[in-house]
Amino acid sequence: MTAPLHEARPSGPGRALPDTQQGMRRRNLARVLHTVRAQGPLSRAAVASRIGLTRAAVSTLVDELIRSGLLEELGPERPGRVGRPGSALAVSGRGPAGIGAEVGVDHLAVCAVDLRGTTRARAIRQGANRDRSPQPVLAELTELIRQVVAEAEGEGLWPAGLAVAVPGLVARDGRTVVRAPNLGWHDTDLGTLLPAGLPLTVDNEANFGALAELWLGEDTPRDFLHVSAEIGIGAAVVVDGGLLRGTRGFAGELGHVPVRPDGPECACGGRGCLEQYAGEEAVLRAAGLEPGEDRVGLLAGRAAQGDENVRRALRDAGTALGVALTGAVNLLDPESVVLGGELSGLAPWLLPSLRDELARRTAGPVCPVTVSPLGPEGPLLGAAHSVVRAVLDDPAAVAGQA
Amino acid sequence: MTAPLHEARPSGPGRALPDTQQGMRRRNLARVLHTVRAQGPLSRAAVASRIGLTRAAVSTLVDELIRSGLLEELGPERPGRVGRPGSALAVSGRGPAGIGAEVGVDHLAVCAVDLRGTTRARAIRQGANRDRSPQPVLAELTELIRQVVAEAEGEGLWPAGLAVAVPGLVARDGRTVVRAPNLGWHDTDLGTLLPAGLPLTVDNEANFGALAELWLGEDTPRDFLHVSAEIGIGAAVVVDGGLLRGTRGFAGELGHVPVRPDGPECACGGRGCLEQYAGEEAVLRAAGLEPGEDRVGLLAGRAAQGDENVRRALRDAGTALGVALTGAVNLLDPESVVLGGELSGLAPWLLPSLRDELARRTAGPVCPVTVSPLGPEGPLLGAAHSVVRAVLDDPAAVAGQA
DNA sequence: GCTATTTCGTCATGCCGGTTTACAAATTAG
DNA sequence: CTAATTTGTAAACCGGCATGACGAAATAGC
Numbered sequence: 001m002t003a004p005l006h007e008a009r010p011s012g013p014g015r016a017l018p019d020t021q022q023g024m025r026r027r028n029l030a031r032v033l034h035t036v037r038a039q040g041p042l043s044r045a046a047v048a049s050r051i052g053l054t055r056a057a058v059s060t061l062v063d064e065l066i067r068s069g070l071l072e073e074l075g076p077e078r079p080g081r082v083g084r085p086g087s088a089l090a091v092s093g094r095g096p097a098g099i100g101a102e103v104g105v106d107h108l109a110v111c112a113v114d115l116r117g118t119t120r121a122r123a124i125r126q127g128a129n130r131d132r133s134p135q136p137v138l139a140e141l142t143e144l145i146r147q148v149v150a151e152a153e154g155e156g157l158w159p160a161g162l163a164v165a166v167p168g169l170v171a172r173d174g175r176t177v178v179r180a181p182n183l184g185w186h187d188t189d190l191g192t193l194l195p196a197g198l199p200l201t202v203d204n205e206a207n208f209g210a211l212a213e214l215w216l217g218e219d220t221p222r223d224f225l226h227v228s229a230e231i232g233i234g235a236a237v238v239v240d241g242g243l244l245r246g247t248r249g250f251a252g253e254l255g256h257v258p259v260r261p262d263g264p265e266c267a268c269g270g271r272g273c274l275e276q277y278a279g280e281e282a283v284l285r286a287a288g289l290e291p292g293e294d295r296v297g298l299l300a301g302r303a304a305q306g307d308e309n310v311r312r313a314l315r316d317a318g319t320a321l322g323v324a325l326t327g328a329v330n331l332l333d334p335e336s337v338v339l340g341g342e343l344s345g346l347a348p349w350l351l352p353s354l355r356d357e358l359a360r361r362t363a364g365p366v367c368p369v370t371v372s373p374l375g376p377e378g379p380l381l382g383a384a385h386s387v388v389r390a391v392l393d394d395p396a397a398v399a400g401q402a
Numbered sequence: 403m404t405a406p407l408h409e410a411r412p413s414g415p416g417r418a419l420p421d422t423q424q425g426m427r428r429r430n431l432a433r434v435l436h437t438v439r440a441q442g443p444l445s446r447a448a449v450a451s452r453i454g455l456t457r458a459a460v461s462t463l464v465d466e467l468i469r470s471g472l473l474e475e476l477g478p479e480r481p482g483r484v485g486r487p488g489s490a491l492a493v494s495g496r497g498p499a500g501i502g503a504e505v506g507v508d509h510l511a512v513c514a515v516d517l518r519g520t521t522r523a524r525a526i527r528q529g530a531n532r533d534r535s536p537q538p539v540l541a542e543l544t545e546l547i548r549q550v551v552a553e554a555e556g557e558g559l560w561p562a563g564l565a566v567a568v569p570g571l572v573a574r575d576g577r578t579v580v581r582a583p584n585l586g587w588h589d590t591d592l593g594t595l596l597p598a599g600l601p602l603t604v605d606n607e608a609n610f611g612a613l614a615e616l617w618l619g620e621d622t623p624r625d626f627l628h629v630s631a632e633i634g635i636g637a638a639v640v641v642d643g644g645l646l647r648g649t650r651g652f653a654g655e656l657g658h659v660p661v662r663p664d665g666p667e668c669a670c671g672g673r674g675c676l677e678q679y680a681g682e683e684a685v686l687r688a689a690g691l692e693p694g695e696d697r698v699g700l701l702a703g704r705a706a707q708g709d710e711n712v713r714r715a716l717r718d719a720g721t722a723l724g725v726a727l728t729g730a731v732n733l734l735d736p737e738s739v740v741l742g743g744e745l746s747g748l749a750p751w752l753l754p755s756l757r758d759e760l761a762r763r764t765a766g767p768v769c770p771v772t773v774s775p776l777g778p779e780g781p782l783l784g785a786a787h788s789v790v791r792a793v794l795d796d797p798a799a800v801a802g803q804a
Numbered sequence: 805g806c807t808a809t810t811t812c813g814t815c816a817t818g819c820c821g822g823t824t825t826a827c828a829a830a831t832t833a834g
Numbered sequence: 835c836t837a838a839t840t841t842g843t844a845a846a847c848c849g850g851c852a853t854g855a856c857g858a859a860a861t862a863g864c
Contacts, residue, residue, distance in 0.1 A: 019429045020455075020822065021849055027421045028851090045812055053422075057851050059813065076859085083811025084859040223649050235733065244641055246735025247625050257729035258763060260663060270728065270763030326672065327659035327729045331637065333648025361660065361672030423820055423851065430822090447841055459822050461842065478830085485840025486830040 025061075026396045028053065032061045033070060033395050036089050037115065041074055043086020062089060069095045070115065070395050091115040096160035096391050096398055097152050099198065100384025101141055102205070103166045105130055105182045106294065108137070110144040112152040112159070113384040115391065117216070121151035131184040134177075138193040145195055160391050160398055161199040163383035164190060165208040167230045172249050174201045182231055201386065205379040206252065207243055209340045210236030212382030213372050215389065221335035225328055226372070227254060227321070228341030229296075230379075232275050237332060255279060257324040277320035287313035296342040303349045314349035321350065322357025329358070329367045340372035341379065347371040428798045430455065434463045435472060435797050438491050439517065443476055445488020464491060471497045472517065472797050493517040498562035498793050498800055499554050501600065502786025503543055504607070505568045507532055507584045508696065510539070512546040514554040514561070515786040517793065519618070523553035533586040536579075540595040547597055562793050562800055563601040565785035566592060567610040569632045574651050576603045584633055603788065607781040608654065609645055611742045612638030614784030615774050617791065623737035627730055628774075629656060629723070630743030631698075632781075634677050639734060657681060659726040679722030689715035698744040705751045716751035723752065724759025731760070731769045742774035743781065749773040 079085035168180025210226035233255035255275040263272020481487035513524040570582025612628035635657035639646040657677040665674020
């Protein structure tokens with residue numbers, strides 16, 4: 001009764017699972033694993049004091065995790081303090097691995113990440129995928145996946161799942177690409193076209209990018225806005241360490257936030273949407289360039305060379321982004337805004353005007369705008385880590401699968 | 403591993419409390435109580451099958467809840483099916499009560515709500531509070547609270563907590579009013595000015611209104627946007643059955659979402675904020691009226707009489723709201739938008755243009771906009787129910803206090 | 805160097821909480 | 835009236851964490 005009363009998250013029926021002793025055990029296994037992973041090598045006693053269980057209980061949990069191959073014993077700690085030194089525990093580098101894959105407009109990429117978060121294998125293949133049909137593209141991707149899985153297995157890892165990032169809208173089933181305009185795909189069930197036998201998740205590139213930022217960023221808060229421009233302009237809203245997906249899974253459509261209500265018409269039916277000012281096509285047009293292959297690279301290159309038209313176009317785009325983000329920040333009060341994905345490459349020319357606009361329109365402290373250090377790597381890493389995360393969240397589920 | 407992998411909410415360190423057997427018991431007590439309250443009179447067997455525990459376990463849980471005075475046995479059910487009829491259980495009408503209070507600009511109100519959700523006592527006092535100092539106002543409120551508590555106690559209830567709705571910003575401590583422009587209060591700690599001995603929570607009127615909508619609305623979804631106009635224009639964002647508060651507690655500032663980036667200057671430093679078009683003052687000005695006491699009532703009255711200036715002003719405000727909500731809907735993909743609080747009285751003249759604007763700017767299915775049936779009652783009810791909710795969420799905490 | 809102290813990991817034991825099994829009670833179906 | 839079905843409860847069981855005690859391995863003090 002001391003905490004704020006109406007943090008209603010745990011209200012209602014609460015968790016769906018019955019609160020039984022087995023569930024308790026599973027959650028405590030997860031707590032131990034998470035703690036060891038996050039806080040470096042730790043003794044059993046240290047884990048116990050951190051998660052509030054007794055040393056005896058932690059001992060049995062650790063035993064189980066070691067037997068499952070998720071934790072390993074590094075041996076006695078070097079003692080600095082009085083008392084018997086503990087035996088250091090660390091997450092295993094030879095257990096399950098998360099396989100992440102990315103279908104980009106002009107590349108395919110796959111990587112394997114172990115429980116420690118280290119990337120242990122990767123494969124990239126350049127080549128334009130725009131308007132190629134899904135079958136051949138996914139056949140190539142499958143080949144890359146096989147390579148990466150083989151390489152990971154060579155190091156004693158086994159694949160715990162596959163997560164695929166695509167530049168498009170994904171149905172809530174987590175398998176079907178509803179619409180990927182830059183690929184020309186629609187209503188494609190990737191489940192039938194990718195290697196079977198691995199648990200599969202498909203999601204939007206921007207979502208995985210935001211999760212990568214959340215999980216891998218240095219001081220990333222638990223509430224932030226992750227803006228990227230892969231298809232149109234997307235934002236992922238991270239609230240309380242989780243993705244806000246929306247009822248239909250369409251949350252984060254920053255590109256269609258009205259910036260000037262009487263502006264040019266947009267494909268969405270509206271007028272003056274952000275996309276009309278800061279979308280790829282709009283910026284290219286404003287800069288007087290033709291839409292080509294590597295459009296973001298082209299813009300970045302010209303801007304770096306000092307092309308004043310390009311720079312002006314990007315400045316204006318930054319201003320429009322600032323207007324749209326003012327609305328978003330007012331609505332969500334995030335701790336920060338992060339520019340990620342391909343957008344991070346254009347940040348030097350977008351940021352000044354964006355920050356100006358945001359500051360001008362804000363009373364009090366201005367929401368900080370930063371650039372993701374992961375850059376275009378985000379989505380791929382986020383995908384792989386989402387699999388790892390699932391293992392950490394419920395170690396018991398994968399226990400016997402090695 | 404079958405559920406979507408990156409619903410990361412339960413990720414990270416997870417709940418802060420150690421997952422011990424006592425915690426399990428407490429959560430199961432809550433599950434039983436919630437189930438009985440939500441699904442009407444229910445037998446022990448019915449509860450057991452719904453929450454996934456055995457009849458035996460539910461029996462002991464129910465015993466404990468009955469001993470605490472939170473549940474009561476209604477006697478044997480009328481049998482329609484084969485087999486021994488169960489004994490109906492219902493939440494008690496004589497246990498703890500939630501006391502809700504509201505400090506309005508021109509009224510004070512208090513009510514008591516029992517576990518069943520029934521309002522059992524209430525007191526209202528009209529009178530302008532604008533620019534009165536906190537002490538006398540809260541002394542009056544304290545008197546009303548005493549009346550209501552006495553009345554509730556006469557019916558066998560005991561107060562489990564007090565929740566106060568105020569038209570202003572409240573600090574994250576849940577006690578201090580940072581700024582309430584319409585009252586002229588700032589940095590006022592209500593904890594020292596209200597009856598001690600009761601657990602106290604203070605929150606924004608709009609937040610409580612949204613929670614009332616969530617808990618009491620007929621088919622209210624778990625994800626929606628609740629718009630109200632008490633101080634400026636506020637929106638409460640409800641995500642997954644919980645309030646999105648933001649890092650600084652400032653989330654939902656719909657009033658300062660830019661509608662026309664080059665519009666008139668706003669006190670926030672920006673230009674063309676929604677408040678400049680749909681705020682109380684702006685609408686009164688556009689309608690050619692002087693700011694007086696009951697401003698919303700004035701507008702509604704004139705509009706109902708057919709005053710064309712007022713109607714036009716409200717139509718235009720609806721259009722501006724539509725633009726701002728388009729942005730919000732694109733960002734959050736809520737299941738619906740609800741107009742609540744004082745705003746619900748103006749809905750007939752706001753809604754048509756608002757819906758038009760939203761529909762015009764939306765591709766695909768349009769987010770439905772509805773009017774809260776609770777109207778101006780929302781905040782008061784939400785406050786009282788927030789206390790009830792806290793009891794339902796952790797019955798063990800209040801068990802021995804009767 | 806020797807002992808006291810501290811801390812770690814692990815037993816054996818106990819308690820707590822949900823499950824299983826069994827059974828009496830109360831109803832409908834035939 | 836009997837068989838079948840469902841409810842609620844009691845007894846025995848089991849799984850899981852806590853408690854308390856112990857040996858092991860380090861430091862601190864003499």
